[in-house]
Structure formats: C-alpha cells, structure tokens
Amino acid sequence: xxxxxxxxxxxxxxxxxxxxxxxxxxxxxxxxxxxxxxxxxxxxxxxxxxxxxxxxxxxxxxxxxxxxxxxxxxxxxxxxxxxxxxxxxxxxxxxxxxxxxxxxxxxxxxxxxxxxxxxxxxxxxxxxxxxxxxxxxxxxxxxxxxxxxxxxxxxxxxxxxxxxxxxxxxxxxxxxxxxxxxxxxxxxxxxxxxxxxxxxxxxxxxxxxxxxxxxxxxxxxxxxxxxxxxxxxxxxxxxxxxxxxxxxxxxxxxxxxxxxxxxxxxxxxxxxxxxxxxxxxxxxxxxxxxxxxxxxxxxxxxxxxxxxxxxxxxxxxxxxxx
Amino acid sequence: xxxxxxxxxxxxxxxxxxxxxxxxxxxxxxxxxxxxxxxxxxxxxxxxxxxxxxxxxxxxxxxxxxxxxxxxxxxxxxxxxxxxxxxxxxxxxxxxxxxxxxxxxxxxxxxxxxxxxxxxxxxxxxxxxxxxxxxxxxxxxxxxxxxxxxxxxxxxxxxxxxxxxxxxxxxxxxxxxxxxxxxxxxxxxxxxxxxxxxxxxxxxxxxxxxxxxxxxxxxxxxxxxxxxxxxxxxxxxxxxxxxxxxxxxxxxxxxxxxxxxxx
Numbered sequence: 001x002x003x004x005x006x007x008x009x010x011x012x013x014x015x016x017x018x019x020x021x022x023x024x025x026x027x028x029x030x031x032x033x034x035x036x037x038x039x040x041x042x043x044x045x046x047x048x049x050x051x052x053x054x055x056x057x058x059x060x061x062x063x064x065x066x067x068x069x070x071x072x073x074x075x076x077x078x079x080x081x082x083x084x085x086x087x088x089x090x091x092x093x094x095x096x097x098x099x100x101x102x103x104x105x106x107x108x109x110x111x112x113x114x115x116x117x118x119x120x121x122x123x124x125x126x127x128x129x130x131x132x133x134x135x136x137x138x139x140x141x142x143x144x145x146x147x148x149x150x151x152x153x154x155x156x157x158x159x160x161x162x163x164x165x166x167x168x169x170x171x172x173x174x175x176x177x178x179x180x181x182x183x184x185x186x187x188x189x190x191x192x193x194x195x196x197x198x199x200x201x202x203x204x205x206x207x208x209x210x211x212x213x214x215x216x217x218x219x220x221x222x223x224x225x226x227x228x229x230x231x232x233x234x235x236x237x238x239x240x241x242x243x244x245x246x247x248x249x250x251x252x253x254x255x256x257x258x259x260x261x262x263x264x265x266x267x268x269x270x271x272x273x274x275x276x277x278x279x280x281x282x283x284x285x286x287x288x289x290x291x292x293x294x295x296x297x298x299x300x301x302x303x304x305x306x307x308x309x310x311x312x313x314x315x316x317x318x319x320x321x322x
Numbered sequence: 323x324x325x326x327x328x329x330x331x332x333x334x335x336x337x338x339x340x341x342x343x344x345x346x347x348x349x350x351x352x353x354x355x356x357x358x359x360x361x362x363x364x365x366x367x368x369x370x371x372x373x374x375x376x377x378x379x380x381x382x383x384x385x386x387x388x389x390x391x392x393x394x395x396x397x398x399x400x401x402x403x404x405x406x407x408x409x410x411x412x413x414x415x416x417x418x419x420x421x422x423x424x425x426x427x428x429x430x431x432x433x434x435x436x437x438x439x440x441x442x443x444x445x446x447x448x449x450x451x452x453x454x455x456x457x458x459x460x461x462x463x464x465x466x467x468x469x470x471x472x473x474x475x476x477x478x479x480x481x482x483x484x485x486x487x488x489x490x491x492x493x494x495x496x497x498x499x500x501x502x503x504x505x506x507x508x509x510x511x512x513x514x515x516x517x518x519x520x521x522x523x524x525x526x527x528x529x530x531x532x533x534x535x536x537x538x539x540x541x542x543x544x545x546x547x548x549x550x551x552x553x554x555x556x557x558x559x560x561x562x563x564x565x566x567x568x569x570x571x572x573x574x575x576x577x578x579x580x581x582x583x584x585x
Contacts, residue, residue, distance in 0.1 A: 184496075
C-alpha cells in the first residue's frame with residue numbers, strides 16, 4: 001500500500017540547491033494534508049553532511065545515497081538508483097524539482113515506473129487520493145489543472161515558485177545502499193559560465209534587455225543585475241541581433257523564468273516574450289515608447305530612456321545597500 | 323547513418339490561444355500550425371549529420387492528426403528523406419507516456435542510429451516524450467544539446483545545465499534533444515518543396531503498428547486535464563513619473579523595497 005510523500009532534494013557539487021528546499025517544503029505541505037510522512041532523498045558523493053539540513057524544512061526521514069558513482073549527475077545511473085528507492089519505499093507522491101536535471105530525470109523515471117508525471121508545476125493540491133497539479137502550457141499563455149493517477153503520482157515543480165517553509169524539525173540521516181547499475185552516458189567535462197553565476201530560470205531577480213539596448217553592450221543591465229544578485233536575460237530580438245547568447249533568451253521558445261522581480265528594459269512585449277516571463281511576481285518595464293504592450297503587463301512602468309533610468313536605479317540601490 | 327526526428331506540429335507561437343467550450347482543450351480553428359520550433363533544430367541537425375557522415379537517411383516520425391502531414395512535408399522539403407505519420411482517432415486525449423509508447427513502438431520498424439527531438443513542444447510544454455521514448459527503447463538520452471559530434475560509434479554532446487554546460491558522451495544508438503544555439507534551421511527551397519511531393523510519406527494506424535488504444539489512448543492516460551484557464555490578468559500597472567530621472571528611480575526603488583518587498 002503506497003504511503004507518504006517522497007522528494008528528491010537536488011544537490012550540485014556537494015551543496016543543496018535552492019530548489020531542494022522548495023521541493024522539501026512543498027512535499028512537507030502535501031504530507032501534512034495527507035497526514036502521512038515525508039521522506040527526502042539526497043543523492044551524490046559526500047552528501048551525508050548536507051542532508052540533515054532538510055529536516056528544518058519538514059523532512060521527517062532523510063535518506064542519503066552516497067556513492068562516488070553519483071558524483072556527477074547522469075540520467076541512467078540516477079534513474080537506476082532513484083527507481084530502486086521508489087520501489088522500496090512505495091510512496092503515494094513523488095516530487096522533484098523542474099531544474100534541467102529534474103526534468104531530464106523525472107521524465108525518464110516516469111517512463112520506467114509507468115507513472116503519471118506533471119512537469120514544471122506551479123501549484124499542487126491533493127483531492128482525495130489524487131494529486132492535482134497546475135502547470136503552465138503554451139509557454140504560460142494557459143494554465144492547465146491536471147489530475148495525476150496511478151502510483152506514484154509524480155510532479156516536478158518549477159524553481160522559484162513554491163514557498164520555503166521553516167519547520168524546525170529534526171531527523172536522522174539514514175545512509176542507504178546504492179546500486180548504480182550500468183551507466184550509458186559519461187560526463188567528460190563540466191564548465192561553469194563566468195557570465196551566468198546565477199541561472200536565469202532560478203534567479204530571484206532578472207534584468208532583461210531587448211531591441212531598445214540598440215547594441216551588444218549590456219553593461220548597464222549587468223551592473224544592476226550583479227548588485228541585486230540577479231541574472232541578465234534578453235528578448236528574442238536582442239538574441240536574433242547577436243547581442244546576447246541563445247542561452248539568455250527569455251520567451252516561449254527560450255527560457256521560462258519565474259523571478260520575484262523581472263525588470264524589462266527596452267522590451268516591447270511581444271506575446272512570446274510575455275509567455276516566458278508572465279509568472280514573474282513583480283514586473284518593472286522601462287521603455288521610451290509609452291505604447292509598448294509590456295506596460296500592460298508591468299506592475300511598475302517608467303517611460304524614459306533606459307540608458308538614463310537603469311544607471312539611476314543602480315545608484316539608488318547602491319545607496320540603499322550602503 | 324540512420325537519423326530519426328521526432329516531430330510535432332504545434333500552434334505558431336504568435337497565436338493567441340483560445341480555450342474551447344469543454345474547458346479541457348484549446349480551439350483548433352483559426353490556428354496557424356507550424357513545426358515545433360525546437361523540432362526545426364532537430365530536422366536541421368539531422369540533415370547536417372547525414373551530410374557530415376557522408377550519407378544515410380533522415381526519417382521524420384510524427385504522432386498526430388491528418389493536418390500534421392503539412393509539418394512532415396515541410397521537413398521533407400527541408401531535405402529529410404521520408405516521413406511516417408501515426409494517425410489514429412483513438413490517440414486523442416493520450417498523455418505524454420502514451421504518445422511516447424506509440425513512437426517507441428513505431429521505431430521498431432524504422433532503423434535508427436540517432437534519434438533527435440525538440441527539448442520540449444511549445445504547446446504542452448511537457449518535456450516528457452523524448453526521455454520516455456529513450457527509456458522504452460532502452461537507449462541513452464542527452465537533454466538540451468547545443469553542440470554535438472559523432473565519431474567511432476559515439477556521440478559527444480554539450481548540454482545546458484544551470485549556470486554552465488556539461489560535455490556528455492554516449493554510445494550509439496542514442497537520443498538527444500535540442501536547445502537553441504544548436505544550429506540555424508534552413509528554409510525549404512522551391513526545388514525542395516517540389517521534390518518533397520514525391521518523397522515517401524507513410525501513414526499508419528495503431529493497429530498497423532500492433533498497439534491497442536487501451537494501452538496508449540485516453541483510457542491509459544496517467545495525466546488528465548481537468549480544466550484549462552487563463553492566468554490571472556495583472557492589475558493595471560502604475561506609471562512612475564517625476565521631475566528628474568533620479569526622482570523616478572528613487573520612487574521605483576522605494577516601491578520595490580517597501581511595497582513589493584522584492585529588493
């Protein structure tokens with residue numbers, strides 16, 4: 001008989017990622033509704049030490065799969081190991097983060113377990129025995145409420161959306177044996193992008209530039225983003241002009257972002273762009289053109305030259321941070 | 323080299339989506355249908371692999387309604403060699419796993435060294451089908467690839483991860499999904515369009531590939547849409563005005579700090 005909620009708390013290079021806290025917190029909320037236990041799983045190499053942290057966000061049981069074979073994420077080995085754990089623990093609900101790793105892993109795992117999976121969810125609830133997920137489709141133009149059936153009921157949650165709760169629980173970390181099985185892919189190299197310390201999809205604050213940037217110099221945006229601990233994004237037209245790399249593109253066919261604050265600079269607000277940033281909590285639009293559609297989607301708007309406004313905002317924030 | 327592209331026809335991203343009367347599907351009339359943008363990268367990359375490897379075949383595989391023929395013809399006009407459409411009314415309401423089972427089953431009759439798919443379809447944003455196809459075929463998958471190289475029966479892929487990239491190697495046969503930056507898809511030329519009309523385009527039903535709708539259709543779905551809705555409209559925003567740019571910037575920062583509490 002399936003019972004409880006199981007979550008995978010993602011780590012990278014021996015540190016828990018922010019999405020790990022979000023997944024555990026959301027798992028804890030659902031486990032409370034069901035009146036059933038929450039188990040958090042951490043997989044990696046040398047991760048036992050960090051796992052205990054998850055109790056503070058609601059984990060009652062913490063399992064650490066610690067093995068050199070898990071040092072780097074690979075789809076096959078992580079699927080093998082997580083599949084074993086799920087079969088052993090038989091949870092009702094299984095949650096992962098919808099990070100690049102989580103999407104890759106949860107999709108493969110759902111196929112192996114023949115389990116229903118709702119990807120990139122922004123809200124979850126339980127209706128009787130059924131997990132109900134809300135997920136944006138058509139790049140966020142439409143919200144779908146999806147019922148997930150079978151066992152386990154799987155969902156991956158969008159980074160930066162679920163609230164991190166403070167549960168002040170304690171739990172022992174149980175080390176569990178790991179059978180990595182056969183790895184069909186090998187990680188040859190990892191490169192950290194100097195320009196992308198904070199990933200767009202996980203950033204709390206995104207400062208984006210569009211056609212109004214009028215060239216590849218995004219330094220005014222970079223300065224503000226750095227000061228706010230955020231990331232720099234770009235509209236499709238800025239990317240098409242070759243001013244920014246493809247990896248910076250925000251939109252329906254680029255990255256979908258959900259920051260607390262999205263600052264759109266010189267972006268008119270085409271429907272594809274709005275689709276990619278529509279679930280931002282607060283939107284600021286800065287554009288010379290008072291008729292730009294982006295102003296209809298912005299909480300705060302400034303009609304002026306971004307090259308004057310953004311440095312002035314940067315100066316104000318600097319004052320604030322003293 | 324045998325390359326298969328998993329292709330989906332989707333509404334153009336400029337389309338304003340309308341929700342149907344049933345509240346669980348979207349209206350399909352007045353929609354401009356296109357190849358899923360990420361699948362265009364897949365078609366282009368497949369053609370380049372065929373060119374670089376000095377031959378082989380590029381097959382387009384689609385599960386979808388009759389109109390999806392147009393998307394397959396476009397890919398054939400770009401230069402793909404043949405197309406296969408799995409079209410069965412019983413597939414309406416299938417979920418991602420069901421669709422993946424259909425594609426994986428169809429692939430039993432199609433030779434492949436490499437399978438390429440878009441990282442996601444921009445209609446259901448499911449991210450599920452390619453990985454599930456790879457699982458059902460028991461072959462490795464690499465997601466969100468923006469560069470790849472094939473040699474000696476191996477594929478070496480550069481993929482996007484948070485804050486960086488990873489280089490991953492897998493043995494063929496393998497499946498990978500596309501990311502922006504992989505290539506610049508070519509347009510179908512006029513001679514290409516003329517040639518495409520004569521290229522083989524096979525149509526099959528579930529029965530033709532030996533599947534029953536109870537295994538893959540709506541009855542087998544693990545995910546069911548209950549309702550579709552539009553995201554709540556934002557309240558009309560506030561335009562911040564002032565005498566000087568400093569004053570405006572100061573007011574914005576105050577609002578972001580004191581009202582929105584986001585900085």
